[in-house]
Amino acid sequence: MLRFWQLFAVLCLASLAQCKPNTTESFAHNVVLDAGEVMTVYWNFNDTSITFEIHGRTEGWVGIGISPSGSMANADIMVGWVKNGVATITDRHGQSVNGYPPQDTVQNVELLEGMEVDGYTVIKFRRLLVTCDSEDIDITADTVKMIYAWGLTDPVGDDIAFGNVHEASNKGVKSIVLLNPAGSDEVMFPEGETHLTFDLVNDQFHVPAEDTYYNCHLIKLPDMADKHHLVKVEPIIQAGHELNVHHMLVYHCTDDANITLVNEDATCYSSNMPEDFHSCEFVIIAWAIGGGSFHFPKHAGYPLGTPDAPKYVVLETHYDNPEIKSDIVDSSGLRFYYTPDLRTHDSGIMEVGHVVSGFTDIIPPNAETFLDYGECTENCLGSHMKMEGQDSLNVFAVLLHSHLLGRELTLKHVRNGTELPYLAKDSSYDFNFQETRFLSEERVLNQGDSMQMICNYNSLDRSTVTLGGLSTSEEMCLSYVYYYPKMSLGFCESEADLFLLLQHFGIAMVR
Template identity: 70%
Template structure:
């Protein structure tokens, strides 16, 4: 992985269940350093610095202080030097460390998003160790966001040997982005006609240079087969009143990418089907532009390159969206709190009915893409079965809005009929003075995950939201009516009719007048977590047959307890906290699952 734009610093790594090995290459004859930082600065960072001087390799384990400054050497050196050399103008340092060292001067290495800081010096230290005089130049440093448990892939690694590959592109075409802070552009494309079934095996977003911070995410959705194609290659504003009616039928996910993400490779035994009667023929490229500076000169031609093969793989893959349905009424996030937890589900009822209709007993999940907006600091995707929480599908306690990457699961996970998925988003709202609601804008929030699996089902969305009546009742609000031209209810256009003390105020005005703090936000979160849910179970662009409109939130009798090798069991049920690999909790969850099964068998 190249760390800087000038390709001076490169890092390679690999890991097992207990340790990780790094190999740092620096285009310098001086020292090289990398570190893991909570904030992207040297403050509180866990740092490794090495050099080769007079034929001897030196490696030091160091840490940042409470502020940016010279990093002192750790009391205990927890780095194992494996190799060091200086050759052809490069310094190469290879070392290994434990994922969890139980050292207060080190940071645990987890499956969270990490900020890897790096720096290099043009010369070796003047003495036996680094000193303040060996400070790097201002330009000889940087930060790179990574998922260390996602090893980078290339075509050579990811494709089966001898497989034939072809490509097609769908791109925006010199689209002049309107001068508004949030704009969703929908552009219609016709998929190429294929002579026979093909498998899509790689999806790569290509962002126009200069627009990397403005193209927030791009999704490709399949449209209905009898779609009116007169608007092919034309642009329209998504979700606006002038959008052609047919565009509302484009719901099935074909591809998803968010800011910071890279190319996605399907596992070698799976591919996304193209070319058969049931496959996409017309798609919409939905591009979310984030334009906080209200630029008038932004022109964009970002889009996707799709790699496909006629050499069919074993399984057809599918993609479904799980989590909290997008709503400006039923997704409420209080302000002025360091942690606000939001819960939503892909309910067992939706999954079971879909599996039954498709003739499957289970599906295999192999990858996920977590997606939220600016307030999210943590996201967890839980796996629930018969009241027992199994090891989670994904968890990121350091979620970063500007780095949303696909996560390949360490092992495929079987999702059985009767299972459910729970999505937890942890929001930090200390910088917000008013209530935030769900919505499409970057300033609104989302709490969703794209789940990649096989064999393919027709399920597009598996989501829940708290019942609106329950939400309004929690705040003591009775009758309301929608006012204004926007027929979609949200907190701003719902005018309260009862009780009299709130009459003629909007719901948003009342909620913003409340005294929100950590305690009141926790109280609301706990109440919303237990409210009756509205289920959004959509297959083939229609509500799935046989599913209930309302479902109860899942009951978890045996939450997952992850073992912490330094301090013993650590329950992660309610707060999204830092963890080691998810496999640490496997054995305990298996035991409690067995106990639950026995309990049901004997009717305890």
């Protein structure tokens, strides 16, 4: 009896097309590693282990690794191939940037399946998240740099040789979060739910020749006679602009009766911003560079089509243009998926952390570590909960955000003066990869609870003070917290007292 992959290969050959093989099981996660879409990695995980399935468009070997720096040095590497119908997976470690990765003394990878299908090599294997092996790297919820490579031929002997690895020009690195509980459409959408879409995009916007520019684009949402729920947000990044579109926020405009400048642009936060934009200040969606699609949980969605729901929004796009190019014309944005099949809860989002300020957010130069704190105090959070009749909130996802100096970001949860397990943390923060993270289990915020956002900065490459601000070269310390049931609280932040700060530095304030 033909196995599914053998039958699939026959069908592909019969159609005279090079087909992508099916996966051997349903995987909640996947990422295409290279621009040519040669290497794709699929994975599932549980509390103790992770299962990978590599699909490489080659009849040679394929390899992935977890690297502290993005190079082979000190990386935890797994390389596999199928030769003469026999599949092999090897556990290896990198010793230098471009050197040969020898096999580990202890092999902590378990081969599950391997095959060659219509020009693809497929290797499926499992390993523990924590192996207690000094030659391996623990797999955590932090951002990791996944290195990858492939060769066009199988090893000549029983193992890859130095030449196989050294000569492989097909290689690269990609930042990902392996242990993000969020999954694919198949996992996150309720069965039978109806979906509609609309796009919020910049309209051929000519990005100024400036290092940093914030564009605000005013958009009218589709008319809805009845209540709907927003259930998924997908980035639409114009090809070639992946490193220019740093982050996008969507703001709810509350004074819709006086809005006339639909589809118009304005410089965000400028003194001459038109009145039409002034009421657009409550964030409903946040996306940042490197992030993928964001799904709401099956039992919650952001409400649309109600009397108090947004009819107009502002798409804020932070353009990063370090080369000061004058020829960037961009139509990037976000695609909204919404449904008339209402879910149980209305969800909201609040911005938590340190107020963006150049007066009270001061980071010294040449510091290996410097901590910045922002508080969502129990008075701020609790008073809004009490006012809106909410005894508790359920947090389900968090986006952590800082700029170039950020190294470790943590959102803490405090109750009655006692620190509970953190809500979100990334000990290997990557400015170019900012993914919204689902919590492994929803967390309850009660009246009287508070949140503390902590950013650990490294300024060893700076010779001058870094201030808080909007520019990429300035800093922020923020998180965007997704929760339900929805409240009107959009910001819960703090900043240092300016007079106390000046007093600390011995500066007299003349009134």
